[in-house]
Amino acid sequence: MQTETKATIDHISAPGGQSVTVLRFSGDISSSSKEPVLGAWQNVNGGGPVLLDFCKVDYINSSGIALIIQMLMEADKTGRKVAAFGLTPHFQKVFTMVGIAKYAGLYKDEPTALAAL
């Protein structure tokens, strides 16, 4: 009875020509999202930056935030840059409260996130 989490992977180029992986999530990000969230991360190749797209996510709870922190752990190991966009102002506040903003830039939309890479 929870909304299924989906993740798709896009490869795009930043304005500077750099190749960027975008993980686009939809549905809920909660304790039942482990497979889709961490599975999507496993499929990130190369060493370039990763953007997390939350535009189509409307429910995130603390178990979901823990999964996002697990992605940041993986990124930290290899020095990969991560940024997020499409969070509502409320979830931008929540992500900042728990400290995620220290490890991933939080941007309003995709162009802003790309420009900041």
Next chain:
Amino acid sequence: MQTETKATIDHISAPGGQSVTVLRFSGDISSSSKEPVLGAWQNVNGGGPVLLDFCKVDYINSSGIALIIQMLMEADKTGRKVAAFGLTPHFQKVFTMVGIAKYAGLYKDEPTALAAL
């Protein structure tokens, strides 16, 4: 603990030059809206058509619909034309179910309602 109903009266001209009164409602339209709804109707002057603007209304119940029917009763007595706009698809359906569409055209927005006068 209900959201107060507000009504403002605008006087505009239809594309054909006809003078039109627009009653703009906001808040709830429910049993507690008798004064603002029927009070606004009392302030309609002249014989021209009246548009009911529901763009800023997000809750209407059957007691509120009864107040709208009371406006249609008054309009019917003097042969005044009434149309409504700004209802969500759900409330357009509800207004059609109870028969209001027979006495008041239901339009998506103000220009469409004005053009149809």
Next chain:
Amino acid sequence: MIVTAGTTVEVRLPSRLGFEKVAMGTAASVAALMGFPSERIEDLKTAVAEACINAIEHGNHLNEQLSVGVILSATSDELEVKVIDNGSGIAKQPSKPDIDRKVHGEEDPRGMGMFLMQALVDEAEWVKDSKGKGSYVRLVIRLDKESD
């Protein structure tokens, strides 16, 4: 804490006009969890609001010491909502509202709540109090059914 079955949500509201919106919010959340499309959720919200307004006004006569009960029971293919009050139930099923008679002042402009409930959901049934447990209206929406 009372033990309940798997997929029942219960709500208790004060008999005050406006609180029907809380039942709307709860019912909408349960229906969304079950995967109902948004148009069906709108239908359900209006039907549940009308049921609660009747329970508050006609069943409990706006007596705030009495509460209105809302029991939402979900199965894999339908959602049943019972709205319970302390009154003795409806005397008779009202006739279908007649807009011509209403506009011409020959019929009370009110009296559309029960008609709307029946029109908006897949099943609407009124059950009169039997053993002092309250009267209720039972509304059902089904997952496979298209919005009428």
Next chain:
Amino acid sequence: MIVTAGTTVEVRLPSRLGFEKVAMGTAASVAALMGFPSERIEDLKTAVAEACINAIEHGNHLNEQLSVGVILSATSDELEVKVIDNGSGIAKQPSKPDIDRKVHGEEDPRGMGMFLMQALVDEAEWVKDSKGKGSYVRLVIRLDKESD
């Protein structure tokens, strides 16, 4: 039907993950009725969701035969939400999450629910079961307070 005081809304949910969203919907409707601004309603929704998830997981251990109680009490200037489960309550207040330690694998990535509740509402208090009536967390948001 049990008689309740004027402005209390009660909800009972099954102990199944996902049903915290129903409590979010109910709490949001009550807060909207009271006139809270939308940012405060978002804060309350997240706090209520975390409280329900803990009640479902840690209090009732996902036992669907047990229900989670949510009691919303509104006064003219504040809304109190009690989320009640059948467990024995929290053993101790966890330490504030440390993002550096989490990212470096020195601390469980989880363990942010209670911190968020405290950060998002004006009061958060955990009360351990005394007479078998259940343990609860009590959350309060006040109407005059700005969103932090």
